[in-house]
Amino acid sequence: MYRVGLIGCGGISAVHAHVLGELENTELAACADILPERAGRYGCRAYTDWLTMLDREKLDAVHLCTPHHLHPIMAEEAARRGVRVFTEKPPAIDAEGWEAVKRAAERVPVGICFQNRYHPHIQACRRFLRENTYGALLGIRAFVTWNRTAEYYAAASWKGKWATEGGGALINQAIHTLDLIVACLGMPEQIEATMMNHHLRGRIEVEDTAEIYLRKGNVAALLYASTAYSQDAPVLIEWHFEQAVIRLEGDVMTVIRDGKKQDIACETDPVIGRSYWGAGHKACIADFYRSIEAGEPYANDPASCEATMQTLLRLYAQCRAAL
């Protein structure tokens, strides 16, 4: 049984606590949050100082569910103590932080919560790519159009700021989609974007909208991400292959071939928490502990995120000054 600690007991932590309680080889032993009422919310040993928790509890692993900018320092300190790390996305908001996360991974297994990689439809699509089921990939397009209001930003002071969130619609909401695109494309040769703040200008520092162009060889990927829409619409990703178009909208995957549409059904885990968090957390976390038990590298290790992180950091390097 792995004794697991959790740092940051806000919104997403509930999903981690739930999964850690469900898995047979994990137990949530201790929690840390600067707010005592949150640190105590899961009924285990509670700390308001995460370093004290790391020093006192003999943890096998720690989950990082804190604001973005804290992930690298927390990963490094855990690794220094031999504690394995499972961090929420994004693992870092700048190149220095990303290097720190990779240094931590030289000491202990580090897992990154890109849970949508475990979505059966995504796995099916990656199989189509690998096995050339529908011929070569020609292009990808994706839309992440959600709603994040001034109230959403006011509720968590770290959001909407370069220093603590590191960006907006792209790094927080559309990062999963960017990751899935880069996983299909490989490291892009051309990386270009424009970023805007349309509806919360003057209220938040970061972008509410990003338009992204990625190209590798002859394959271009287009991503439009915005939190200025009226609702959280299902994410749409479309892969254009030589012989078919595969469209994934929310949980509905459709193959469009020779003018005919056919839905592909896949079993998914039940969603825990908000619908837009998807159903992948359990599979993603379970596989982290399975890989540790098996002594195998974890699928979502930092190496597997290198192209996504390099792409993300370059996009912000290009666009941040203009916002």
Ligand SMILES: NC(=O)c1ccc[n+]([C@@H]2O[C@H](COP(=O)([O-])OP(=O)(O)OC[C@H]3O[C@@H](n4cnc5c(N)ncnc54)[C@H](O)[C@@H]3O)[C@@H](O)[C@H]2O)c1
């Ligand atoms: N994988 C996903 O789909 C998904 C979904 C939602 C959030 N997330 C990620 O989870 C992380 C947390 O997001 P959230 O929405 O739960 O945020 P949140 O603001 O609701 O929670 C963050 C918690 O961290 C605590 N905290 C802040 N500084 C701390 C410190 N120094 N020590 C201990 N605790 C501290 C805060 O008090 C708060 O309770 C972010 O990185 C976010 O991107 C991922």
